[in-house]
Amino acid sequence: MPLRNRASNGDLAEALFSLAEMEGLGDRRIAYLKAGYTVFDAEGPAHKAVLDQAPPWLKPLLSQLMECSGPDALEAAAQRLSDGGRPRRRGTRENYLARIDVHTIIAEADPDLHPQRMRGAFHWHTTDSDGKAPLETMARACRRRGASWAVVTDHSRGLEVASGLDGEGMRLQRRRVDRWNQNHGDDLRLFQGLEVEILEDGTIDIPQAERRELDCVVAAVHRHFDPDRDQTERLLRAVSTPDVHCLAHPRARHFHNRPGLRARWERVFTVCAENDVAVEINGFPRRQDLDWDLARLASECGCIFILASDAHAPRHLEFDAYACAIASRAELAPSTILNTRRAEVFEDWLFVG
Numbered sequence: 200m201p202l203r204n205r206a207s208n209g210d211l212a213e214a215l216f217s218l219a220e221m222e223g224l225g226d227r228r229i230a231y232l233k234a235g236y237t238v239f240d241a242e243g244p245a246h247k248a249v250l251d252q253a254p255p256w257l258k259p260l261l262s263q264l265m266e267c268s269g270p271d272a273l274e275a276a277a278q279r280l281s282d283g284g285r286p287r288r289r290g291t292r293e294n295y296l297a298r299i300d301v302h303t304i305i306a307e308a309d310p311d312l313h314p315q316r317m318r319g320a321f322h323w324h325t326t327d328s329d330g331k332a333p334l335e336t337m338a339r340a341c342r343r344r345g346a347s348w349a350v351v352t353d354h355s356r357g358l359e360v361a362s363g364l365d366g367e368g369m370r371l372q373r374r375r376v377d378r379w380n381q382n383h384g385d386d387l388r389l390f391q392g393l394e395v396e397i398l399e400d401g402t403i404d405i406p407q408a409e410r411r412e413l414d415c416v417v418a419a420v421h422r423h424f425d426p427d428r429d430q431t432e433r434l435l436r437a438v439s440t441p442d443v444h445c446l447a448h449p450r451a452r453h454f455h456n457r458p459g460l461r462a463r464w465e466r467v468f469t470v471c472a473e474n475d476v477a478v479e480i481n482g483f484p485r486r487q488d489l490d491w492d493l494a495r496l497a498s499e500c501g502c503i504f505i506l507a508s509d510a511h512a513p514r515h516l517e518f519d520a521y522a523c524a525i526a527s528r529a530e531l532a533p534s535t536i537l538n539t540r541r542a543e544v545f546e547d548w549l550f551v552g
Protein backbone atom coordinates (compact mmCIF):
# COMPACT_ATOMS: atom_id res chain seq x y z
CA MET A 200 0.00 0.00 0.00
CA PRO A 201 1.44 3.44 -0.86
CA LEU A 202 2.38 5.68 2.02
CA ARG A 203 -0.06 8.50 2.61
CA ASN A 204 1.31 11.82 1.42
CA ARG A 205 2.43 14.14 4.15
CA ALA A 206 3.20 17.80 3.84
CA SER A 207 6.88 18.68 3.46
CA ASN A 208 8.83 20.33 6.26
CA GLY A 209 8.88 23.56 4.23
CA ASP A 210 5.10 23.60 3.86
CA LEU A 211 4.55 22.75 7.51
CA ALA A 212 6.98 25.46 8.60
CA GLU A 213 5.20 28.01 6.38
CA ALA A 214 1.86 27.14 8.04
CA LEU A 215 3.43 27.65 11.48
CA PHE A 216 4.99 30.99 10.52
CA SER A 217 1.64 32.11 9.09
CA LEU A 218 -0.12 31.15 12.32
CA ALA A 219 2.50 33.08 14.30
CA GLU A 220 1.80 36.19 12.22
CA MET A 221 -1.92 35.93 12.78
CA GLU A 222 -1.44 35.91 16.57
CA GLY A 223 -0.89 39.03 18.62
CA LEU A 224 2.38 39.41 20.50
CA GLY A 225 2.71 36.84 23.27
CA ASP A 226 3.51 33.25 24.22
CA ARG A 227 1.33 31.65 21.54
CA ARG A 228 3.08 33.57 18.80
CA ILE A 229 6.50 32.61 20.19
CA ALA A 230 5.49 28.92 20.39
CA TYR A 231 4.38 28.92 16.73
CA LEU A 232 7.60 30.64 15.65
CA LYS A 233 9.74 28.21 17.62
CA ALA A 234 7.91 25.25 16.11
CA GLY A 235 8.29 26.79 12.64
CA TYR A 236 12.06 27.14 12.99
CA THR A 237 12.38 23.61 14.45
CA VAL A 238 10.61 22.17 11.41
CA PHE A 239 12.53 24.36 8.96
CA ASP A 240 15.92 23.33 10.36
CA ALA A 241 15.12 19.64 11.03
CA GLU A 242 17.49 17.06 9.53
CA GLY A 243 14.71 14.58 8.88
CA PRO A 244 10.90 14.49 8.91
CA ALA A 245 10.18 16.95 11.66
CA HIS A 246 7.15 15.42 13.22
CA LYS A 247 8.59 13.91 16.35
CA ALA A 248 11.08 16.68 17.13
CA VAL A 249 8.49 19.41 16.89
CA LEU A 250 5.85 17.55 18.92
CA ASP A 251 8.32 16.79 21.71
CA GLN A 252 9.23 20.46 22.09
CA ALA A 253 5.74 21.97 21.78
CA PRO A 254 3.75 23.19 24.81
CA PRO A 255 0.66 21.06 25.64
CA TRP A 256 -1.90 23.42 24.03
CA LEU A 257 -0.04 23.32 20.71
CA LYS A 258 0.30 19.54 20.37
CA PRO A 259 -3.27 18.81 19.11
CA LEU A 260 -3.03 21.71 16.63
CA LEU A 261 0.30 20.44 15.36
CA SER A 262 -1.15 16.95 14.98
CA GLN A 263 -3.94 18.41 12.83
CA LEU A 264 -1.44 20.27 10.65
CA MET A 265 0.76 17.22 10.27
CA GLU A 266 -2.20 15.21 8.99
CA CYS A 267 -2.52 17.61 6.04
CA SER A 268 -1.48 16.14 2.71
CA GLY A 269 0.04 19.22 1.02
CA PRO A 270 0.40 23.00 0.94
CA ASP A 271 -3.22 23.76 0.01
CA ALA A 272 -4.62 21.62 2.81
CA LEU A 273 -2.15 23.19 5.23
CA GLU A 274 -3.06 26.70 4.23
CA ALA A 275 -6.77 25.91 4.69
CA ALA A 276 -6.09 24.37 8.11
CA ALA A 277 -4.02 27.39 9.19
CA GLN A 278 -6.85 29.69 8.10
CA ARG A 279 -9.37 27.67 10.14
CA LEU A 280 -7.14 27.67 13.21
CA SER A 281 -6.66 31.42 13.02
CA ASP A 282 -10.32 32.32 12.41
CA GLY A 283 -9.61 33.48 8.87
CA GLY A 284 -6.67 35.82 9.57
CA ARG A 285 -4.16 36.71 6.86
CA PRO A 286 -0.40 36.19 7.14
CA ARG A 287 1.53 39.39 6.48
CA ARG A 288 5.09 38.48 5.65
CA ARG A 289 4.91 35.53 3.33
CA GLY A 290 7.09 37.42 0.82
CA THR A 291 10.01 37.18 3.24
CA ARG A 292 9.89 33.37 3.09
CA GLU A 293 9.61 32.63 -0.62
CA ASN A 294 12.21 30.50 -2.43
CA TYR A 295 13.96 29.19 0.66
CA LEU A 296 14.94 25.55 1.18
CA ALA A 297 14.12 23.75 4.41
CA ARG A 298 17.11 21.75 5.59
CA ILE A 299 15.62 18.41 4.57
CA ASP A 300 15.09 19.73 1.01
CA VAL A 301 18.82 20.40 0.74
CA HIS A 302 19.61 16.73 1.34
CA THR A 303 16.96 15.57 -1.13
CA ILE A 304 18.12 17.92 -3.89
CA ILE A 305 21.79 17.02 -3.43
CA ALA A 306 21.05 13.30 -3.48
CA GLU A 307 19.62 13.76 -6.96
CA ALA A 308 22.05 16.46 -8.19
CA ASP A 309 24.87 16.25 -10.74
CA PRO A 310 27.74 14.71 -8.71
CA ASP A 311 29.94 17.66 -9.72
CA LEU A 312 27.63 19.87 -7.65
CA HIS A 313 27.94 17.80 -4.47
CA PRO A 314 29.53 19.67 -1.54
CA GLN A 315 32.34 17.10 -1.29
CA ARG A 316 33.39 17.97 -4.87
CA MET A 317 33.95 21.62 -3.98
CA ARG A 318 37.68 22.34 -3.81
CA GLY A 319 37.31 25.83 -2.40
CA ALA A 320 35.77 26.88 0.93
CA PHE A 321 34.77 30.46 0.33
CA HIS A 322 33.51 33.24 2.61
CA TRP A 323 33.96 32.55 6.31
CA HIS A 324 34.66 34.65 9.36
CA THR A 325 37.07 34.41 12.28
CA THR A 326 37.56 36.03 15.68
CA ASP A 327 39.31 38.84 13.77
CA SER A 328 35.75 40.13 13.12
CA ASP A 329 32.50 38.48 14.27
CA GLY A 330 33.41 34.78 13.89
CA LYS A 331 33.64 32.39 16.84
CA ALA A 332 36.94 30.62 16.03
CA PRO A 333 40.48 31.76 15.18
CA LEU A 334 41.78 31.75 11.60
CA GLU A 335 43.86 28.59 12.04
CA THR A 336 40.95 26.62 13.57
CA MET A 337 38.68 27.58 10.68
CA ALA A 338 41.38 26.71 8.12
CA ARG A 339 41.89 23.27 9.70
CA ALA A 340 38.11 22.72 9.62
CA CYS A 341 38.06 23.60 5.89
CA ARG A 342 40.85 21.08 5.32
CA ARG A 343 39.00 18.37 7.26
CA ARG A 344 36.00 18.92 5.01
CA GLY A 345 38.18 18.17 1.99
CA ALA A 346 38.88 21.67 0.65
CA SER A 347 42.25 22.30 -1.02
CA TRP A 348 41.91 26.09 -0.91
CA ALA A 349 39.96 28.55 1.18
CA VAL A 350 39.23 32.28 1.35
CA VAL A 351 38.88 33.96 4.73
CA THR A 352 36.58 36.99 4.48
CA ASP A 353 36.31 38.87 7.73
CA HIS A 354 34.37 42.13 7.78
CA SER A 355 35.99 45.46 7.03
CA ARG A 356 35.84 48.22 9.58
CA GLY A 357 32.83 49.77 7.84
CA LEU A 358 30.58 47.25 9.60
CA GLU A 359 31.10 48.52 13.12
CA VAL A 360 28.72 46.00 14.74
CA ALA A 361 30.98 43.19 13.55
CA SER A 362 34.19 44.93 14.79
CA GLY A 363 35.76 44.69 11.37
CA LEU A 364 39.41 44.90 10.39
CA ASP A 365 41.18 48.18 9.77
CA GLY A 366 44.35 48.48 7.67
CA GLU A 367 46.57 47.43 10.57
CA GLY A 368 44.30 44.47 11.39
CA MET A 369 44.42 43.39 7.75
CA ARG A 370 48.21 43.41 7.76
CA LEU A 371 48.38 41.42 11.03
CA GLN A 372 46.02 38.84 9.57
CA ARG A 373 48.10 38.72 6.39
CA ARG A 374 51.11 37.60 8.42
CA ARG A 375 49.10 34.69 9.84
CA VAL A 376 47.83 33.75 6.38
CA ASP A 377 51.42 33.75 5.08
CA ARG A 378 52.54 31.64 8.03
CA TRP A 379 49.71 29.16 7.41
CA ASN A 380 50.71 28.88 3.75
CA GLN A 381 54.39 28.34 4.63
CA ASN A 382 53.50 25.49 6.98
CA HIS A 383 50.35 23.98 5.47
CA GLY A 384 49.96 25.54 2.01
CA ASP A 385 50.43 22.19 0.26
CA ASP A 386 47.38 20.84 2.11
CA LEU A 387 45.22 23.93 2.03
CA ARG A 388 46.08 27.10 0.20
CA LEU A 389 44.71 30.05 2.13
CA PHE A 390 43.75 33.34 0.46
CA GLN A 391 43.09 36.54 2.35
CA GLY A 392 39.77 38.08 1.41
CA LEU A 393 37.75 40.80 3.08
CA GLU A 394 33.98 41.34 3.11
CA VAL A 395 33.81 45.06 2.40
CA GLU A 396 30.81 47.36 2.65
CA ILE A 397 28.86 48.71 -0.26
CA LEU A 398 27.94 52.13 1.10
CA GLU A 399 24.65 53.89 0.42
CA ASP A 400 26.00 55.53 -2.76
CA GLY A 401 27.62 52.33 -4.07
CA THR A 402 31.19 53.21 -3.11
CA ILE A 403 33.32 50.70 -1.19
CA ASP A 404 34.39 51.45 2.38
CA ILE A 405 38.12 50.82 1.92
CA PRO A 406 40.44 52.68 -0.48
CA GLN A 407 41.98 51.13 -3.57
CA ALA A 408 45.44 50.90 -1.99
CA GLU A 409 44.04 48.66 0.75
CA ARG A 410 41.98 46.61 -1.70
CA ARG A 411 45.19 45.87 -3.57
CA GLU A 412 46.79 44.37 -0.46
CA LEU A 413 44.09 41.69 -0.42
CA ASP A 414 43.80 38.52 -2.49
CA CYS A 415 40.04 38.74 -2.80
CA VAL A 416 37.61 41.63 -2.28
CA VAL A 417 34.04 40.58 -1.53
CA ALA A 418 31.52 43.42 -1.67
CA ALA A 419 28.22 43.24 0.20
CA VAL A 420 25.29 45.29 1.44
CA HIS A 421 24.57 45.09 5.19
CA ARG A 422 22.79 48.40 5.72
CA HIS A 423 20.47 50.90 4.01
CA PHE A 424 18.10 48.29 2.59
CA ASP A 425 15.40 50.88 1.85
CA PRO A 426 12.65 48.73 0.29
CA ASP A 427 11.20 51.69 -1.64
CA ARG A 428 14.41 52.43 -3.50
CA ASP A 429 15.58 50.80 -6.72
CA GLN A 430 19.17 49.81 -5.85
CA THR A 431 20.42 49.10 -9.37
CA GLU A 432 22.76 52.09 -9.62
CA ARG A 433 24.21 51.44 -6.17
CA LEU A 434 25.05 47.84 -7.08
CA LEU A 435 26.38 48.77 -10.54
CA ARG A 436 28.79 51.25 -9.01
CA ALA A 437 30.00 48.62 -6.54
CA VAL A 438 30.61 45.88 -9.11
CA SER A 439 32.34 48.35 -11.44
CA THR A 440 34.86 49.33 -8.74
CA PRO A 441 38.40 48.20 -9.56
CA ASP A 442 39.65 45.20 -7.59
CA VAL A 443 36.21 43.94 -6.53
CA HIS A 444 36.07 40.18 -7.16
CA CYS A 445 32.66 39.16 -5.93
CA LEU A 446 29.17 40.44 -5.13
CA ALA A 447 28.17 38.64 -1.92
CA HIS A 448 24.56 37.81 -0.94
CA PRO A 449 23.34 40.20 -3.67
CA ARG A 450 19.79 40.73 -2.39
CA ALA A 451 20.78 41.05 1.29
CA ARG A 452 17.53 39.27 2.12
CA HIS A 453 16.93 37.57 5.47
CA PHE A 454 14.50 34.74 6.13
CA HIS A 455 11.21 35.85 7.73
CA ASN A 456 12.72 39.26 8.28
CA ARG A 457 13.73 41.18 5.11
CA PRO A 458 12.54 40.63 1.55
CA GLY A 459 15.80 41.86 0.04
CA LEU A 460 16.92 44.69 -2.22
CA ARG A 461 14.93 45.77 -5.23
CA ALA A 462 17.00 46.14 -8.41
CA ARG A 463 16.95 45.52 -12.15
CA TRP A 464 18.82 42.28 -11.72
CA GLU A 465 19.37 41.54 -15.37
CA ARG A 466 21.33 44.77 -15.65
CA VAL A 467 23.32 44.10 -12.45
CA PHE A 468 24.23 40.57 -13.56
CA THR A 469 25.15 41.68 -17.08
CA VAL A 470 27.65 44.18 -15.66
CA CYS A 471 28.99 41.53 -13.23
CA ALA A 472 29.62 39.28 -16.25
CA GLU A 473 31.27 42.11 -18.22
CA ASN A 474 33.57 42.94 -15.29
CA ASP A 475 34.28 39.29 -14.44
CA VAL A 476 32.83 39.84 -10.96
CA ALA A 477 31.63 36.53 -9.52
CA VAL A 478 28.10 36.35 -8.17
CA GLU A 479 27.83 34.63 -4.82
CA ILE A 480 25.28 32.04 -3.80
CA ASN A 481 25.31 32.37 -0.04
CA GLY A 482 24.25 29.15 1.69
CA PHE A 483 23.76 30.53 5.19
CA PRO A 484 20.29 29.08 5.90
CA ARG A 485 18.71 32.41 6.86
CA ARG A 486 20.14 34.07 3.73
CA GLN A 487 20.03 31.62 0.78
CA ASP A 488 20.94 34.49 -1.51
CA LEU A 489 20.76 34.29 -4.53
CA ASP A 490 17.76 32.01 -4.75
CA TRP A 491 17.44 29.58 -7.69
CA ASP A 492 15.31 31.89 -9.87
CA LEU A 493 17.81 34.76 -9.71
CA ALA A 494 20.75 32.34 -10.02
CA ARG A 495 19.23 31.06 -13.26
CA LEU A 496 18.85 34.65 -14.50
CA ALA A 497 22.49 35.41 -13.59
CA SER A 498 23.55 32.32 -15.49
CA GLU A 499 21.63 33.50 -18.57
CA CYS A 500 23.48 36.83 -18.26
CA GLY A 501 26.81 34.95 -18.49
CA CYS A 502 27.89 35.22 -14.85
CA ILE A 503 30.32 33.02 -13.01
CA PHE A 504 29.42 31.92 -9.50
CA ILE A 505 31.04 31.29 -6.18
CA LEU A 506 29.32 29.23 -3.50
CA ALA A 507 29.67 30.37 0.11
CA SER A 508 28.90 29.05 3.56
CA ASP A 509 29.28 32.45 5.30
CA ALA A 510 30.44 30.37 8.28
CA HIS A 511 30.92 32.15 11.59
CA ALA A 512 32.01 28.90 13.31
CA PRO A 513 33.53 25.60 12.07
CA ARG A 514 30.17 23.78 12.14
CA HIS A 515 28.71 26.39 9.76
CA LEU A 516 31.07 25.37 6.95
CA GLU A 517 28.55 22.71 5.98
CA PHE A 518 26.13 25.45 4.91
CA ASP A 519 27.83 25.31 1.52
CA ALA A 520 25.41 22.40 0.96
CA TYR A 521 22.54 24.89 0.76
CA ALA A 522 24.43 26.80 -1.92
CA CYS A 523 25.10 23.56 -3.84
CA ALA A 524 21.39 22.69 -3.67
CA ILE A 525 20.42 26.14 -4.98
CA ALA A 526 23.00 25.81 -7.80
CA SER A 527 21.54 22.44 -8.67
CA ARG A 528 17.95 23.70 -8.68
CA ALA A 529 19.07 26.61 -10.91
CA GLU A 530 20.75 24.02 -13.20
CA LEU A 531 24.08 25.88 -13.18
CA ALA A 532 26.93 24.31 -15.13
CA PRO A 533 29.64 23.13 -12.68
CA SER A 534 32.25 24.78 -14.95
CA THR A 535 30.77 28.20 -14.09
CA ILE A 536 31.32 27.63 -10.35
CA LEU A 537 34.71 28.82 -9.11
CA ASN A 538 34.75 26.44 -6.11
CA THR A 539 35.18 23.51 -8.52
CA ARG A 540 38.54 24.86 -9.77
CA ARG A 541 41.98 23.85 -8.58
CA ALA A 542 43.80 26.34 -6.34
CA GLU A 543 46.18 27.48 -9.10
CA VAL A 544 43.31 28.07 -11.51
CA PHE A 545 41.35 30.01 -8.88
CA GLU A 546 44.48 32.02 -8.11
CA ASP A 547 44.85 32.92 -11.79
CA TRP A 548 41.27 34.16 -11.78
CA LEU A 549 41.94 36.27 -8.67
CA PHE A 550 45.04 37.97 -9.97
CA VAL A 551 44.68 37.95 -13.73
CA GLY A 552 41.04 37.36 -14.55
Ligand SMILES: [Zn+2]
Binds near residue numbers: 394419421447
Ligand atom coordinates in the same frame (compact mmCIF):
# COMPACT_ATOMS: atom_id res chain seq x y z
ZN1 LIG B 1 27.61 39.58 4.75
Ligand SMILES: [Zn+2]
Binds near residue numbers: 322394509
Ligand atom coordinates in the same frame (compact mmCIF):
# COMPACT_ATOMS: atom_id res chain seq x y z
ZN1 LIG C 1 29.92 37.16 5.73
